[in-house]
Amino acid sequence: MIFDYENLRLAWWLLLGVLLIGFAIMDGFDLGVAALIPFVGRTDVERRIAINTIGPVWEGNQVWLILGGGAIFAAWPPLYAVSFSGFYVAMFLVLVSLILRPVGFKFRSKIDSPTWRSVWDWALVIGGAVPALVFGVAVGNALQGVPFAFDADLRASYDITLLSLLNPFGLLCGLVSLAMLVMHGAAYLGVKAGEPVAARAREIGRRAAVTTIVLFGLAGLATAFLVGGYRITSAIDPAGPSNPLGKMVVRETGTWLANYGAHPWTLAAPVLGFAGAALAFTLFKVTRPVPTLLATSVSVLGIVATAGVSMFPFLLPSSSSPVSSLTVWDASSSRLTLGIMLVASLVFVPIVLAYTAWVFAVLRGRVTAQGITDDAHNVY
Numbered sequence: 029m030i031f032d033y034e035n036l037r038l039a040w041w042l043l044l045g046v047l048l049i050g051f052a053i054m055d056g057f058d059l060g061v062a063a064l065i066p067f068v069g070r071t072d073v074e075r076r077i078a079i080n081t082i083g084p085v086w087e088g089n090q091v092w093l094i095l096g097g098g099a100i101f102a103a104w105p106p107l108y109a110v111s112f113s114g115f116y117v118a119m120f121l122v123l124v125s126l127i128l129r130p131v132g133f134k135f136r137s138k139i140d141s142p143t144w145r146s147v148w149d150w151a152l153v154i155g156g157a158v159p160a161l162v163f164g165v166a167v168g169n170a171l172q173g174v175p176f177a178f179d180a181d182l183r184a185s186y187d188i189t190l191l192s193l194l195n196p197f198g199l200l201c202g203l204v205s206l207a208m209l210v211m212h213g214a215a216y217l218g219v220k221a222g223e224p225v226a227a228r229a230r231e232i233g234r235r236a237a238v239t240t241i242v243l244f245g246l247a248g249l250a251t252a253f254l255v256g257g258y259r260i261t262s263a264i265d266p267a268g269p270s271n272p273l274g275k276m277v278v279r280e281t282g283t284w285l286a287n288y289g290a291h292p293w294t295l296a297a298p299v300l301g302f303a304g305a306a307l308a309f310t311l312f313k314v315t316r317p318v319p320t321l322l323a324t325s326v327s328v329l330g331i332v333a334t335a336g337v338s339m340f341p342f343l344l345p346s347s348s349s350p351v352s353s354l355t356v357w358d359a360s361s362s363r364l365t366l367g368i369m370l371v372a373s374l375v376f377v378p379i380v381l382a383y384t385a386w387v388f389a390v391l392r393g394r395v396t397a398q399g400i401t402d403d404a405h406n407v408y
Contacts (some may be wrong), residue, residue, distance in 0.1 A: 034266035034357075036366040040103045041343075041356045043373060045336045047099055050326050051092035053212070054384070057321075058086040060213015062129065062156025065149050068217060068228040072142070073397050075149055076408065080162050080395045081220035083133055083408045088387060090126075091380065102369055106184075106272060106359045107343050115166060115187040121190070122162050126154035133408050156213075157206060164205025165259075166333050168198035168247075171284065172255055173347030178272055187348060197250055204243045208305075208331055211236035215308060215324040218317040222396035230312045233320070237309035237327075244331060246302055251338065257283025258345040258353055274358060279351035284338040294337045300330025316397045 061082045069075030101108045107176045112119060136148035172195070175187040212232030218226050251257075262276035288294050304327025311320040339345075341356040360366060400407055 029314075031363075031367050031370075032267065033363045033366075036363060036370060037266065037356050037360050038331050039370055040360065040366055041336075042097070042339070043370070044099050044103065044222065045333065046094040046377075047092060048242055049329050049332050051094050051096050051324050052209075052332050054089040054092050055086070056160075056209045056328055057212045057216035058082045058089050058129075059156040059160045060209040060211070061217055062152045062213075063160065063210055064156075064213055064217065064229065064232060065152055067232060067307055068214075068225045070222070072145060073400050075145075076137070076400050077221050077225045077395050077397060078153070078217060079136070079408045081217060084391055085387065086133075087127065095377075095380075099369075103361055103366060104343060104354070104359050105107065105361060106270070110184055110186070110344060110354065113184070114174060114176055114186040115193070115271055117190040118162055118166065118193055122159045125155050125158035125162075128152065133141070136396065137408060156167075156209075159370065160206045161202040161207040164202035165193055165198040167205070168201025169193050169195070170344055171201070171251060171257075171335065172197055172373075173258065173279065173345035173350070173353070175344050175348035176352060177234075177349035178352045180273075182271075182273070184352075196299075197247075200243065200247050200250065200288075204240065204247050204331065207236050207239040207330055211240050211305065211308060212321075212324040212328055215312070215317070215321040218312070218315075219321050220395055222394050222399075226317070226394075230315065233324075234312040237305045237312065237324075240305045240327065240331075241302060241309075244298075247335075248298065251284050252282055253358070254281070255284070256281050256347075257286075257338075258342055258350060259283045259286065260341075260355070264355075264357050268357070270354055270358050270360050272354055272358050275351065275355075277345070279347070279350055287337055287340055296387050297330050297333040297337045300326050301334055302327075302330070303330070304330055 047058050061078055065075050065078050070076050097108075100111070132148045132152040132155060136145055136152075139145075175192075178187050179185070198215055214229040214236060217229035218233065221229060256279040258277055258279055260275055261278050264275045268274070304323045304325070308323040308327060311323055343354045343356060343359055345353040361369075
C-alpha cells in the first residue's frame with residue numbers, strides 16, 4: 029500500500045528529488061543568465077535584453093526553492109534542523125546573494141548612469157553566481173559527510189564553519205554546479221534573447237558544456253577513489269521509528285558506487301548528466317535553441333539525480349559521528365504527516381506545473397533591442 033510508512037518515506041525522498049531538480053532546472057537558468065549579464069551584453073541595451081529574458085519569471089521560478097525548503101522542513105525535520113543550523117553562514121550568504129536579485133532588477137534602471145547600472149549589473153552577477161556555487165558546495169559536503177552528532181536525547185551539536193565547507197571536493201562540486209547552470213542559462217538566452225546576445229550566449233554555452241563534462245567527470249572520479257562514502261552495517265526497519273541513533277554506520281571509500289552495482293538502472297542518472305551536456309555542446313554549434321535548452325535540462329536532471337542516487341538511503345551523513353547520519357528510514361516525520369502532505373502535493377504540484385506552463389506560453393517570443401527601445405520605461 030502506498031500509505032505504508034516505508035512507501036511514504038520513499039515517496040517523499042522521490043518527491044524531494046523532484047522539487048530539487050525542478051528548482052535546479054527552473055531557477056537554475058535564472059541564476060545562469062544573471063551570472064552571464066556582463067559577458068553577453070556589451071551595451072546597456074544588450075544587457076537589458078538579458079535581464080528582461082528572466083525579469084518576468086524569476087520570482088515564479090524561485091517558488092521551487094521555497095517548495096524544496098518547505099518539504100525538508102515538513103517531511104524531514106532532523107535534516108532541516110541540522111542543515112539549516114550547521115550550514116547557517118553558508119545559508120546566510122546564499123540569502124544575501126539572492127536578495128541582490130530583486131534589488132538589482134528594481135534599482136538598475138532607476139538612474140540613467142553607466143556607473144550606477146554597472147554596479148547593479150555586477151550585483152545581479154553575484155546574485156546568480158554565488159548561490160549556484162554555494163549550492164554545489166553544499167552537495168559536495170553532503171557527499172563527504174559533515175561534522176555533527178546527536179546525544180542520547182537527540183540534541184544536535186555541530187562543528188561546521190564556512191571555511192570547513194570550502195574544502196577542495198566541496199569547491200569542485202561547487203564549480204560543477206556553476207558550470208552546469210551557466211550552460212543552462214546560456215541555452216535559455218539562446219531561446220529568449222535577440223541577436224547578438226543569443227550568439228554570444230551560444231559560444232559561452234559551448235565552453236560551459238565542455239567544462240561541465242570535465243568537472244562532472246572529475247567529481248565522479250574523486251567520489252569513487254578519494255571521498256569516503258557511508259554504509260549501514262546493522263539491520264534497519266524501513267517502517268520503524270525515526271531515531272537516527274538506532275543503526276550502525278561505517279565510512280568507506282567508494283561506497284557511494286554501491287547503488288549502481290546493486291541497481292544498474294541507476295546508471296541512467298550520470299549517463300543523462302554527461303549525454304545532455306555533450307548533446308548541448310553540439311546543438312549550441314548548429315543553433316538549435318529549443319532542443320539545446322531541453323538538452324541542458326536533461327543534463328541538470330542527471331547531475332542532480334546522480335548525487336541523490338549515489339547517497340540513497342542517506343540524506344546527510346555525519347563525518348564525526350557516522351551513527352548520527354540521517355537516512356530516509358530514520359529522519360522522517362510521522363506516517364500521518366507524510367500521508368497528508370503527499371495528498372496535498374499530488375493536488376498542488378500539478379497546479380504549479382500547469383500555471384508555470386501557461387506563464388511561459390504567454391511570455392513566448394524573443395526579447396529584442398527594438399522591444400527594449402520601444403518600451404524603455406516599462407521594462408527592467
